Amino acid sequence: MRQQKDHKTIFAIATAALISLALSAVSAVSCEAQTPQATPQVSARHKQAIATFEQRVKEYVALREGLEDKLPKLAEDSKPEQIEAHKVSFQNTVRTARAGAKQGDLFVPEIAAYIRLTIADEFKGRERQELRKKVLVEADTKAVALRVNYPYPESEELLDMPPTLLLRLPQLPKQVKYRLVGKNLLLVDRENGLIVDYMLNAVP
């Protein structure tokens, strides 16, 4: 026990010394460290495409908010049965309201082209290889069927969206999210899990 205590003391002192050394280096680093910012060089044509896309996303959000308001509200301390029931009801009501929705309603060709360019620019060279490995090999999303108005299967993995890419893509309201499935980009409702729209071959 004594020996253990000695080891711990030595470890604590050594750690403290190492950290103080590290901190002196860090102070210089942290002054320079900044959250990477998007460096958009967006053409007028692309600005128009982004505005159109954002407007269509807003319209979807307004629709689903109106529908969700009619459902019993989920509390912050819900039971699993309540969460499940809310999700199913929400899916059904949105699916009915968007019965005619089809692929490309939101990801129209202009915004799809812009997004492809953005992703290609974000991931160049070695980083692109890493992204391709991640989305095509590492992530198990093969069972996700690309169908508008159908849910992203809850049993399937969600590939984390590269944060540096998220900073460059058109910003979304909190009700929807981007998801990568293979080389394809999906727009998914955060709560009901429905695929709102998708675009093919987003990743080069």
Added chain:
Amino acid sequence: MKRFVASVVTAAVLLFGGLAQETLGQSSPSRNLKGSTAVSAPVSVSLPMKEGSVRFAVIGDTGTGTKKQQEVADMMVRYKSAFPFEFVLMMGDNLYNGESAEDYKTKFEDVYRTLLDDNVKFYATLGNHDESNQRFYKYFNMNGEEYYRFTKGNVAFYSLNSNYMDKKQLKWLENELAKDTAQWKIAFFHHPPYSSGGKHGSDTALREVVEPLFLKYGVNAVFAGHEHFYERIKPQKGIYYFISGAGGKLRDGDVKENSPLTAKGFDKDMSFMILEVAGDELHFQVISRTGETVDSGVLVNQRKAKAMGASK
């Protein structure tokens, strides 16, 4: 006196468990790939159990509903008798392969029933197998948010959603950190910024956006999962990083040999952590499914360490 009480508690656990004392304290900075061979090692806590300290456990990648997840949970219960932790941080992948009401029951509630009944609170973060709706689940204490902050004593905890680190979340994080006066700031989320895992490895894109904020606002320690093993990373730019992602799954042998990042690795059995923040010290102990202590030690608050360095 406290140490005496701790010894008595430990002795009582040993007595009732009918088990023999075993040497503890494996804090040497080396890689430990030795398997857990003991059927059930004795409960023996190396944390100081100081009065007023913040005591908690960490588990990750738990939601399988398997017998082995249950065995880890059972070991947590045994350790709680000797080290009464108040709450548990969950590193994500809380529910694998489905999120029906039954999944919540069989992969979480049934497994941790004893702890839940003992009023242990669980604070979850979302993994890549978790749906956003988990934020409404009462036992995950996420208050309907995908990312949130809470405090215990002198410690502020930040649960982040590393699946989707967008501009909004980064802004929220910066705003919260900027006004945070807590002595300790601990962040936890699913994807590890540093990792020696063969399958996944370091999430460098995530690191690129969160680490500058951690450095700027003095985050002390970071806990993650995703990799199904335990790893203590050598301090990176002064920050302590841990991976605890083997609470329900194991990726045997996945810690890369001779990784320059590893201070300690354990990838031969499932595991969980118990921790205690006492003043300027963060004490930790890592316990395998079978009760073997695979790592332990104490880390000093960086501000204190800096002061110690300056005074020499």
